[in-house]
Amino acid sequence: MGRPTVTDIAREAGVSLATVDRVLxxxxxxxxxTVAAVQEAVARLGYVRDMAAANLARGRSTRVAILLPDTESQFVQTLQDALEEAAALASSARMQVDLRRYPASDMHLLAATLADLAAGGISGVALMAPETPVLRDALRGLHAAGVPVVAMVSDLPHSAAAHYVGIDSHAAGRTAxxxxxxxxxxxxxxxxxxxQSMLLRDSIERRRGFDAVMQRDFPGIEVGQTLETHGAPETLREVMRLSLASSGPVGGIYLLGSGHRALAQVLSELGLLGQVVTIGHELTPHTKAALQAGWMDAVIAQNVGHIARSTLRVLQAKALQQPINESQERLRLEIILRENLPHAS
Amino acid sequence: MGRPTVTDIAREAGVSLATVDRVLxxxxxxxxxTVAAVQEAVARLGYVRDMAAANLARGRSTRVAILLPDTESQFVQTLQDALEEAAALASSARMQVDLRRYPASDMHLLAATLADLAAGGISGVALMAPETPVLRDALRGLHAAGVPVVAMVSDLPHSAAAHYVGIDSHAAGRTAxxxxxxxxxxxxxxxxxxxQSMLLRDSIERRRGFDAVMQRDFPGIEVGQTLETHGAPETLREVMRLSLASSGPVGGIYLLGSGHRALAQVLSELGLLGQVVTIGHELTPHTKAALQAGWMDAVIAQNVGHIARSTLRVLQAKALQQPINESQERLRLEIILRENLPHAS
DNA sequence: TCGTTTTTGAGGTACGCACATCATTTGCGG
DNA sequence: CCGCAAATGATGTGCGTACCTCAAAAACGA
Structure with missing residues (x-):
């Protein structure tokens, strides 16, 4: 005989199917x-609800929204690709995903979008965003409406987020x-x-982690201030020149973000390409190429495929009020060198 | 309207439900x-089979066997734990797992066990084993019987294995x-x-990868022969003494396996603990402790939780003749330092 | 004890699919 | 054009659960 079913529970507890259903x-x-009797029968027989059948019967088709900033970052693009792939697969588990980009500059618009979603009867929202007061209020609104919120990549500790999917940014900085x-x-x-910018919480925490280990384990190494480029190649060239002129030559470069399109060129102009230890974050086409070319030495990354699948699983679980398998959802911080670069698939 | 169902396909293709069923x-x-017409309708409507409902209707309860060597290795133990956890979860997806240890010394017994399993009508087998001729024949027997075989941790390239779940050992050696x-x-x-031993294919490949990068990128570094300890503390002490005496002091130690219980003590006896760069494989309680203590510098690992879940997913897919999501099953080679050691859960 | 409320039982339908049976239609060779 | 085989249709049942309705029984208060 296979797994026990509700019928077995009913027989074992000496009640009817209807009652078992009411209790479950x-x-x-x-x-x-009576509740106790049924629950005891459940425990005795080791009954586990067949979620597939349950969801089938419910006819539920979870609808969730995922919001990413419209930043021109390759990492965000990579993440979006992964989410789309995962969403296609998730559709076979009766879940439809509404994946959008929001203008990173307009948090009020994002807040309004979130309010719309809540009103439209969404069963879950995942987003990657900096924790501003406006957003925090919007998310609390969602929470009040019973809509679970999942924070991606950058945590939102003060916004009643039901779950955080991403790595420990402080640890990422320490590892770097x-x-x-x-x-x-x-x-x-x-x-x-x-x-590029210090807006998202994860950049700040990486910097903190980086400094912590540098001070503790390598007190002889001098670490400069964070140079912000805002994605502009000109600014990048300028701030690097200035820094080199004022503080002297460097042996290493730490990229708090996923790198810049123009970085290789600027480095080569300054005669630093391949001469300095370069470490950055996130695996994107750029950083991959840089590792392969040999001028980047290491990348601290998080597996975007894992983030995508985990996000959808968590949203699904929250929407169906199911428990979460913590060990499966815990993301590992990955260190990528040229030698363990994942093969193009 | 939600996702299209078989009924929609039938209507769209202008055929009956029975025919759609036959095609699908x-x-x-x-x-x-007619097949083409149905498939076109499937493509047009973007139909995706509801696997939950399909499996429910099939009423299948896949039975699979997983075989691990009875080696007293912490890695194997860790893997077993992960498999047990995954198996508990998989039971809710109508799959039962028969997890066993086999005596690593007796490949004939393993072959006999496999033959029994094939005769007993198992729907899939996963195993971690060295590829000996006896085993290869047994696995071919399974293959002939239509039982899919999944190789874990150490690949079995000549044994008609349907899938390999594990990392690229050569890349692991190169990374080390x-x-x-x-x-x-x-x-x-x-x-x-x-x-410990050079029996399993993965040890050999790691060594090859290690040598390849050493020769290419660090020609100035001298790498000794592999010292085999067979798990005995005495042998470990002896071979290390001999090697140091004959070849002189070393700056680094590379552990091809997951380390030894007695290693810390022997290293400390020889005055090497914390003085030499120590790099090994696999995250186990021992290596974790060593990283934390600071005398191990890095561990190249594969995520056992991922291996376990992936193995079960692949077995399930093979048994049900479903396609495999390659990108989800691809294991990443992980580099673990003290800084990115996963928290005890 | 009676009437009322609460609890329980019995039974049905639906979800999307697999699988089986039997009737009917279609295509094909002669 | 007939006969036969192949192809297709029609229909039913079951998987394990959710959810609904109505009737029956039990518990309860007065």
Missing amino acids: NARPGVRAK AMLMGRFLGARTPRVMVIA | NARPGVRAK AMLMGRFLGARTPRVMVIA
């Missing part, structure tokens, strides 16, 4: 004593520092730190 | 022209070499290589 689905109108310290060897003990 | 399940007795070379810095450019 927490419907009212059952005496506490550890590799930087060890790879630097006999090179000039000075590191330049470059970022 | 590749049953005989349908003209090529790259880290060793860069971490070594100004230390004595000599590396000692230690293994």
Whole structure:
């Protein structure tokens, strides 16, 4: 005989199917004593609800929304691709995904979108966004409406997010520092730190983690301030020139983000390409190429495919009020060198 | 309206439900022209079979066997734990797992067990084993019987294995070499290589990968022969003493396997603990502790939880003759330092 | 004890699909 | 054009669960 079914529970508990159903689905109108009897039968037989059948019967088709910033970042694009792929697969598990980009500059618009979604009867929302007050209020509104919110990549600790899917950014920064310290060897003990912007929480935390390990384990290495480029090649060239002029040559470069289109060129103009230890974050076509070319030494990444699948699983679970398998959803921080670069699929 | 169902397909293709069913399940007795019409309707409507409902209707309860060597290795134990956890979860997806250990010394017994399983009507087998001729024949027998075989951790390229779940061992060795070379810095450019045994194919390939990168990128570093310990602390102490005496001091130690219980003690006896760069494989309680203590510098690992879940998913898919989502099943080679050690869960 | 409320039982329908049976239609060779 | 085989249609049942309705029984208060 296979797994026990509701019928077995009914027989075992000496009640009818209807009563078992009432207990299992927490419907009212059952005496506490009867509830206990049914629950005992469940425990005794080791009954586990067949979720496939349950969802089939419910006829539920979870509808969720995922919001990504419209930043021209290759990482976000990579993540979007992964989400689309995962969404296609998830459709076979009766879940439809509404994947959108929002203008990163207009948080009020994002908030309005979220309000619309809540009103439109969505069963879950996942988003990657910086935690501004406006957003926080919008998310609390969602929470009040019973819509679970999942934070992606960058956590939203003060916004009643039901779950965070992403790596520990502080640990990511610490790891980058550890590799930087060890790879630097006999090179000039000075590191330049470059970022596109420090808006998202994860950049800030990476920087903190980086500094923590640098101070603790490599006190002899000097770490510069964060140079913000806002994605503009001109600014990148300018700030690097200025920094080199004022603080002197460097042995390493730490990219808080996923790198820049123009970075290779600027580095080569400055005669640094391949000469300095370069460590960055996120696996994108750019960073992949840089690793392969050999001028980037390491990339600290999170598996976007995993993020995408995990996000959808968590949204599904939250929407159906099912428990979450923590160990499956925990993301690992990945260190990518040229040698363990994933093959193009 | 929700997702299209078989009924929609039938209407769209202008055929009956029965015919749609015949086409979808590749049953005989349908003209090529009709098959094409149905498939076109499927493509047009973007029909995706509801696997939950399909499996429910099939009422199948896949039974699979997983065989692990009874080696006293912490890695195998960790893997077993992960498999048990995954199996518990998989039971809710109508799949029962028969998890066993076989005596690593007796391949004939393993072959006999496999023959029994084939006769007993199993729908899939996964195993971690060295590819000996006896085993190869047994696996071909399984293949002939239509039982899919999944190789875990160590590939079985000549044994008609339907799938390999594990990382690229050559790449693992290359990665270890790259880290060793860069971490070594100004230390004595000599590396000692230690293994429990060189039986499993993965050890051999790691060694090959390690040597390849060492020769290419760090020609100045001398790499010793593989010292086999067969798990005995005495042997470990002996071979290390001999090697140090004959070849002189070393700056790094490369553990081809997951380390030894006695390693920390022997290293400390020889005054090497924390003095030499130590790199090994697989995340186990031992290697975790060593990383945390700081005397191991890096561990190249594969995510056992992922291996376990992937193995079960692949077995399930093979048994049900469903396609496999390659990108989800591809394992990443993980580099673990103290800084990105996963938290105890 | 009676009437009322609460609890329980019995039974049906639906979800999307697999699989089986039997009737009917179609295509094809002669 | 007939006969036969192949192809297709029609229809039913079951998988395990959710959810609904109505009737019956039990518990309860007065």
